[in-house]
Amino acid sequence: MDKATEKSVTSQSGTAVSRRDFLKVAGLTLAGLATGLLIPDSSGNTLAGNLGTRLIADFFAQKNNNDADETLRLIQRETGESYNSNHRPYLEILIEGVDEFRLKNPTIPIIWNKSPLYVGDYKTISLLTKPIEEREIHFYPERDKFVGKNLLECIKNVIDGGDPSVPYSVFYNRLPEEIQNVINTVNTNMAAFPGTELYVNFYPKLGNVFSHEDVTEYYEQIKRDIENIYTLQNRQEPLSLSRLIVYFLEKNNGKLHPALGDMAGFSKYLIRGDDTDEGVVQIEWYRSHIQDQIIKNFSLNKIGPIDNLKGSSLINSVKSIWGLLYHAPSLVYLLSYMSPDLIRLATIYEYVSHGHEAGGYKLKVDTEFMNGLDRVDTYLQSFH
Numbered sequence: 001m002d003k004a005t006e007k008s009v010t011s012q013s014g015t016a017v018s019r020r021d022f023l024k025v026a027g028l029t030l031a032g033l034a035t036g037l038l039i040p041d042s043s044g045n046t047l048a049g050n051l052g053t054r055l056i057a058d059f060f061a062q063k064n065n066n067d068a069d070e071t072l073r074l075i076q077r078e079t080g081e082s083y084n085s086n087h088r089p090y091l092e093i094l095i096e097g098v099d100e101f102r103l104k105n106p107t108i109p110i111i112w113n114k115s116p117l118y119v120g121d122y123k124t125i126s127l128l129t130k131p132i133e134e135r136e137i138h139f140y141p142e143r144d145k146f147v148g149k150n151l152l153e154c155i156k157n158v159i160d161g162g163d164p165s166v167p168y169s170v171f172y173n174r175l176p177e178e179i180q181n182v183i184n185t186v187n188t189n190m191a192a193f194p195g196t197e198l199y200v201n202f203y204p205k206l207g208n209v210f211s212h213e214d215v216t217e218y219y220e221q222i223k224r225d226i227e228n229i230y231t232l233q234n235r236q237e238p239l240s241l242s243r244l245i246v247y248f249l250e251k252n253n254g255k256l257h258p259a260l261g262d263m264a265g266f267s268k269y270l271i272r273g274d275d276t277d278e279g280v281v282q283i284e285w286y287r288s289h290i291q292d293q294i295i296k297n298f299s300l301n302k303i304g305p306i307d308n309l310k311g312s313s314l315i316n317s318v319k320s321i322w323g324l325l326y327h328a329p330s331l332v333y334l335l336s337y338m339s340p341d342l343i344r345l346a347t348i349y350e351y352v353s354h355g356h357e358a359g360g361y362k363l364k365v366d367t368e369f370m371n372g373l374d375r376v377d378t379y380l381q382s383f384h
Contacts, residue, residue: 057344057367067360071317075298078314084299086240086291090328090369091376093293097245101254104246108254112336112383117176119338127174128152136170146170155345158352168349182337186264186330187350189272191215193261193333197252219269222251222262223285230289238291238301256383260333267326283322294328295321295365317361324365331369332376340373 076082098110119127128151137143146154146166154167172180182194192199192215202214229247230239248259270282284305292300300322309315334343347370351363 054344054371057348057370065360065364068364069360071321071361072297074314074317075303075321078309078318079298079302081298081302084292084295084297086293086299086301087296088293089372090294090332091372091379093241094245094332094376094379096240097242097249098256100242101246101249105250105254110249110254110256110383112256112380114384115178115337117178118336119175119179119342127171130174132166132170136173137166140166140169164349164352168353171345171349179337182334183346186334189268191219191265191269191273193265193330195336196258196261196265198262198265215269219266219273222266223270225251226289238287238289240291241293244290256380257333257336260329260336264326264329264333267329271322271326283319286322286325290325292325294325294369296368300325320359321362324362327362327366328369331366331373332380335373335377335380340370340377343373344370 101108102110131148131150132146132154134143134147137146140146143166151167151171154162154170158164158167172183175183178194184190185193191212192202198215198218202212202218226239226244226247229243233239244263245259248263249256251262252259267286270286273282287301287303300318303309303318306315306318309318331343331347338346347366351359351366
């Protein structure tokens with residue numbers, strides 16, 4: 001490949017990495033994981049493995065950079081701003097919320113539980129390196145291209161532009177069923193997150209859909225509670241995410257896992273619960289009551305009602321980007337089930353496998369967020 005035209009990607013460290021060097025570094029890192037040469041930390045995750053998946057995530061985000069830049073220009077023209085003054089790293093938001101909860105509730109301990117089926121990096125060695133068997137992809141017409149290869153090879157093939165459907169299917173089906181269900185809840189329009197009161201009391205009766213009356217009542221009660229907090233504090237501005245964390249911790253008696261599940265489910269209910277006019281109304285409620293502290297380049301609070309926006313491209317992009325505000329608590333919630341490495345791989349596969357409106361920009365924001373999950377994971381483990 002001509003040096004002048006060779007694409008590059010900037011890694012988490014800020015160093016530009018050429019596509020050729022990227023494949024070499026990613027291959028060596030993943031090979032280290034495969035051969036067990038990378039030593040896991042106390043949680044069963046591998047530091048070097050983290051660097052490898054960060055690089056992979058950065059690479060995919062860079063591949064979609066033109067799309068991301070165009071979406072950003074489109075929305076910044078609407079907001080007239082280039083920076084969200086309310087943006088904060090999620091770890092800071094989480095710490096602030098936990099500290100405020102402890103001050104208000106000094107006798108209630110903070111608890112963070114991991115699933116008994118938690119999949120850490122060390123457990124993924126066999127998942128990633130076991131050769132693909134024909135029975136795993138019998139449905140695929142060109143299965144001969146994959147039989148005998150391992151998922152590490154397939155990941156590198158996807159990086160080269162290969163079909164992601166087979167490796168994603170194998171990756172997903174090799175996970176424990178409980179973990180599959182959690183990923184499915186996060187990735188689709190399902191309403192009840194495993195571990196929450198809503199899930200424990202009503203699933204599977206409610207079918208895990210937004211339209212069920214039990215789902216609606218559960219989240220509408222939360223909505224009323226937050227409106228009361230907003231009114232009692234005589235708020236002039238939307239509530240911070242750390243204040244929401246305090247509320248959800250109080251609702252769940254200091255248990256972080258169901259608190260994050262409720263926060264993710266509630267945000268998803270407001271933003272994706274209904275794709276009709278009522279759904280737009282719910283987004284407007286979020287915009288006026290809860291701060292966007294996730295997006296760096298602009299604030300969704302500053303964008304007017306979706307119905308008032310002009311142009312289908314802007315309308316569809318804004319609707320899609322609202323999803324980033326429930327992605328954040330969802331990704332942190334997933335840390336109860338899998339390592340930051342696996343969350344990055346699963347999320348990348350989701351973006352590569354499915355088309356997303358404004359997908360390039362969303363992938364860029366999610367990638368930056370996921371690259372901070374390791375520090376969030378370390379913090380959460382202090383309550384385990």
